[in-house]
Each structure stands twice: as structure tokens, then as C-alpha cells.
Amino acid sequence: xxxxxxxxxxxLLAAAVLVSCEPGPAGLFALLEEEEPLDxxxxxxxxNTAAFVTRVxxxxxxYYAAVGATLLRRDVAGTTWETVSVxxxxxxxxxxxxxxxxxxxxxxxxxxxxxxxxxxxxTWDATYDxxxxxxxxxxxxxxxNGQMFAVTQASTGTSSSDYSTEYSIFYDTAGTFASSGxxxxxxxxxxxxxxxxxxxxxxxxxxxxxxxxxENSLAEDAIPADISATKPAFGAFYDGVRVLISGxxxxxxxxxxxxxxxxxxSAERRLSSVIVVPKNGGGNATLVGVKSWASDEYxxxxxxxAALNAGLFSSVVPSTAYDMVSDNSNYVTTLDDLSIEGFYFxxxxxxxxxxxxxxxxxxxxxxxxxxxxxxxx
Amino acid sequence: xxxxxxxxxxxxxxxxxTGAFAQTEPxxxxxxxxxxxxxxxxxxxxxxxFSLGTFFPITFVNLYAGGTADTNLKIGAGFGIxxxxxxxxxxxxxxxxxxxxxxxxxxxxxxxxxxxxxxxxYFVKMPFEIVPSVSAGLAIVRYEGYTNFNPILKGGAAFLWxxxxxxxxxxxxxxxxxxxxxxxxxxxxxxxxxxxxRLTAVYHL
Numbered sequence: 001x002x003x004x005x006x007x008x009x010x011x012l013l014a015a016a017v018l019v020s021c022e023p024g025p026a027g028l029f030a031l032l033e034e035e036e037p038l039d040x041x042x043x044x045x046x047x048n049t050a051a052f053v054t055r056v057x058x059x060x061x062x063y064y065a066a067v068g069a070t071l072l073r074r075d076v077a078g079t080t081w082e083t084v085s086v087x088x089x090x091x092x093x094x095x096x097x098x099x100x101x102x103x104x105x106x107x108x109x110x111x112x113x114x115x116x117x118x119x120x121x122x123t124w125d126a127t128y129d130x131x132x133x134x135x136x137x138x139x140x141x142x143x144x145n146g147q148m149f150a151v152t153q154a155s156t157g158t159s160s161s162d163y164s165t166e167y168s169i170f171y172d173t174a175g176t177f178a179s180s181g182x183x184x185x186x187x188x189x190x191x192x193x194x195x196x197x198x199x200x201x202x203x204x205x206x207x208x209x210x211x212x213x214x215e216n217s218l219a220e221d222a223i224p225a226d227i228s229a230t231k232p233a234f235g236a237f238y239d240g241v242r243v244l245i246s247g248x249x250x251x252x253x254x255x256x257x258x259x260x261x262x263x264x265x266s267a268e269r270r271l272s273s274v275i276v277v278p279k280n281g282g283g284n285a286t287l288v289g290v291k292s293w294a295s296d297e298y299x300x301x302x303x304x305x306a307a308l309n310a311g312l313f314s315s316v317v318p319s320t321a322y323d324m325v326s327d328n329s330n331y332v333t334t335l336d337d338l339s340i341e342g343f344y345f346x347x348x349x350x351x352x353x354x355x356x357x358x359x360x361x362x363x364x365x366x367x368x369x370x371x372x373x374x375x376x377x
Numbered sequence: 378x379x380x381x382x383x384x385x386x387x388x389x390x391x392x393x394x395t396g397a398f399a400q401t402e403p404x405x406x407x408x409x410x411x412x413x414x415x416x417x418x419x420x421x422x423x424x425x426x427f428s429l430g431t432f433f434p435i436t437f438v439n440l441y442a443g444g445t446a447d448t449n450l451k452i453g454a455g456f457g458i459x460x461x462x463x464x465x466x467x468x469x470x471x472x473x474x475x476x477x478x479x480x481x482x483x484x485x486x487x488x489x490x491x492x493x494x495x496x497x498x499y500f501v502k503m504p505f506e507i508v509p510s511v512s513a514g515l516a517i518v519r520y521e522g523y524t525n526f527n528p529i530l531k532g533g534a535a536f537l538w539x540x541x542x543x544x545x546x547x548x549x550x551x552x553x554x555x556x557x558x559x560x561x562x563x564x565x566x567x568x569x570x571x572x573x574x575r576l577t578a579v580y581h582l
Contacts, residue, residue: 027557027565028520029437035449035483329565332521333483 041376066095099142110136196236207232246271262317285324289340330373430575453479491516
């Protein structure tokens, strides 16, 4: 009998030692209760990547989003997304990006050349500002002051040995697009992906390069070696004091000579998007999205108290808990396992969206000082 | 010499599907009448049980706020191996290692590996045996990349047919209660209730 008890004790001890134990952020059964079906949301978004989501004011106000060639919208006060027909949309192209300012929506199609549509709430203009480069528009970037940029892509070569991709940036001015400067004409870089402005200058992040300056005279910024082709940057956000740039493994304060944060998980981690939003219980939180890639399959996002940005920037590190825009249970059962393509915050409706890579569109509403938690659109 | 017997048991189990039909031992109907009427579970008898079956998540009981909730688990599979040693006529103690796995509503995966000490009672009316049991131990619970060690209590019964002097086959049904207590987050305290039903093969050592 004693021998049997000894064997049982040895088995229990071995199990405790040999099995890796990560206790988890919350009770596991409690987490399971929070699970929701993968197909709960709008069918068009499920298992897809939304190209953009943005708010367009009007009567009523709408959120617009796109998946593939399909443009969708829902009433800001509603829950149901409907498909929007875009008259004259080029066949065989997908919606590559979309932005808005006030009551105006702009969407681009690719690979059709120079295709930008403008919707003013009533009429679609299929030849908005007549961009005429002969190249597809891969990105539209809208700064917080209403300045729009269009990014075109020129590709040459037919094989991997001679194939090259170059980007040009144009800025919208007085009914036409003009060059943003020689520094961003046919430049071999990553795709210009995001823009931030402090009200006078702009920072446009393009993988291994950052362009900065006024809209008609952008120039390559002097960036640290921590931003390169193998360590690209993706996101930019102006928090009212400084421009934050999300790179690979680190955030950078572009307003302080690219001061570098502490490591976000790993020096290989690709931080896709950075945004500052209200925090549960007051104050602000900085959210930093993570995009999984071949060398680092981490997913989800990081968060930390935005007040840290005002201190020594090298001390900025992610929080270990997830309680600033959701709670641990909600986070673990929603975005934890999804790559984040980008965040969008509607500061009027206080709704935060997360576009995920083939994981749908998610939203989270701030009301009365508390976030509702992530839920599928 | 327990080791050779154990190895023999494993080998026999590996060929169980064909072995059951290729027994050289006499079938139960040919055993001496005395074997049918006497309870063969006397002190010193030992058994190894192998089981495979279906695992039913029932409910989560909220130990903090009260009430129950859907487990968000799909019906899964369970398996196990146990050893019993008869310490008194018709009563044994032993140990059991099991596994249970389920898919989840969000297409994630969940599994538990309980290690338990087990007490069993044997009620025999040859060739049938009814074996109620209770077990207690620790369950490794794994979900979403996180691992917990939780207390587990089980109770149920096996209904067996004595096929030969060496083998019994039947159905084992066990109710699992897995207790999750968190001192720092008491609102997450839960009791998980599951039903495990398995086909069981018992080898009499």
C-alpha cells in the first residue's frame, strides 16, 4: 500500500515538474465562458482582412470598411453592415485603401491605375483629382488635419533577379494631386503605410524609410539603424506632444531624435500600428499592434499607460496585464491570437476598431469611462 | 516480477482489437462454476484498465456569483489507463492517468490530464461485474496556451463482462468535477462538471 502511494506521489511530482506551467491571466474555465463563435460577426469580414475602416459624417453618420472589392457601411448607431455599390468601380481590382475627412470618403482601387473615388454623401466622383501616373494607387493617407496623400506603386522587371518596386507620394491640393517632393518619387522603400502630423510637418512611415517635412517637400528623415529593410517600421501617431513610430521590436519617439523604447517582447517583433486612446478608469493607454510574420509568430497587441511617453522613452515597456481597453478574459478570447493590421479610433463615437489579418474586424466602445470589450463586427 | 507482467499487459492491449477474438484462454462460459459465483477480487489481485471513449462537457458552476454557464466546449474524446490493487475482499486502491480533449466554440483546443488516486468496490455476479469507484487528484488543464493544475474529484461505475480469467470488457461512466480556485481573482472561481463514458478493457494481472 505504501509503495502504491509512493508511486502516486512520484507521478504527481513528475507531472508538476515536467509540464510547462503558465498559470494564465485568468481562470481558464472563466476564459472559456467568454468564447464566441468565429462566425459570429458579419460574414464579409470573417476570416478576412479589412483594407480600412473609417467614419464618414452625414445624415446619418456611417462607418465604412472594405474587404476585397466590396465596400460596406453601417450606421454609426446600428450594428448591421450593408454592401455599397460604387458606380464605375474597375472590374478586376480590389479596394486598396480608404480614408475620410468630415463628410468625404475617398477609396482607391488597385491594380487599376490612378483610380481614386470620392463620395460626398450623395455623389460618387470616379475621377477624383485626376491623378495620372499610370500606376496603381496602393495607399491613401489622411492626416488628422485633413491633408490627404496618395501613394502609387511602380514595379519593373519580370523575375526575382530584376524585379523592383518603387513608390511615389502625391499630396492633394486645390483639386489636383502634386508631387510631395523629389525625395518620394520612385523611391525603393516599403509601402508608405501611415501618416502623422503635428499640424505643420508630416511623418510618413514606409518600412525602411520615414519621410518628413511639409506636404510639398517631404524628405527622407535621418532614422536610426534600428529601422531598416529587415527591421521595418509601420505605424505613426501624433499624441499631441510627440510622434510615435512603431518599428520592429521597439517604438520610437520621432520628435526626440528617434529615442527608442524598451523592447516589446522581442527584437524581431513587428509592431504594426500605434495609437493612443482613453483608458479604463481615466487617463490614456497606448496600444501597439503586433503582426505575425515568418520569424516571429507572436500576435495580439501590447498596451501601456500613455503617461509613460512623457518620461524617459527608453523606459517605455508594455504592461503585463490587459486591463486598459478590455480585461484579461476578453483579450485572451478575442484578439490575443490574431495579427493586428491596424487600429482606428473614432474619437467622436468613442469606438476603437482593430483590423486583423484574416481574423475579421473587431470593435470596442468607450462609454462612461469604461471600455465595453472587444467584439466582432 | 511485476515488470514482465506489465509489459505483457501493454503488448496485449496493443493487439486488443484482434486479441479479443484470438484468445487461447477459456471463455467465461467455460470457466469452472466456482469462478462465477465467488468474488474473485481477493487481497493481492491486481488489474490494469485501458479505456477510450467520449467526453461530454456539462456545465461550469460559478462559485463566486452563483449560477451556471455554457462551457463552450464541444463533445470530445477521453482515454485513460489505471492500475488497481485489491487490499481487502471486493475493494481496491490504485491510480489512474487520463486525458480528455475537446474543441471549443472558437475552434481552439482544450485538454485535461488528471492524475488521480482511485478506490473501487467490486460487486460480482459472474460473468458480470459492477465496479463503482471514486477518485481524487490533480488535473493539468490546458487552454489557449495556459496551464493550470486543479483539484479533481470523480465518481462513477464500470459495468463489465468477464470474458476470460484474464480479461473483462465493458462500459465505464464517470462524472468529473474539476475545481478552479484563484485567490487573487475570486470572480473566476469555477467548478467544471463533465461526464466521461468509455469502453474499457480490464486485464487481470
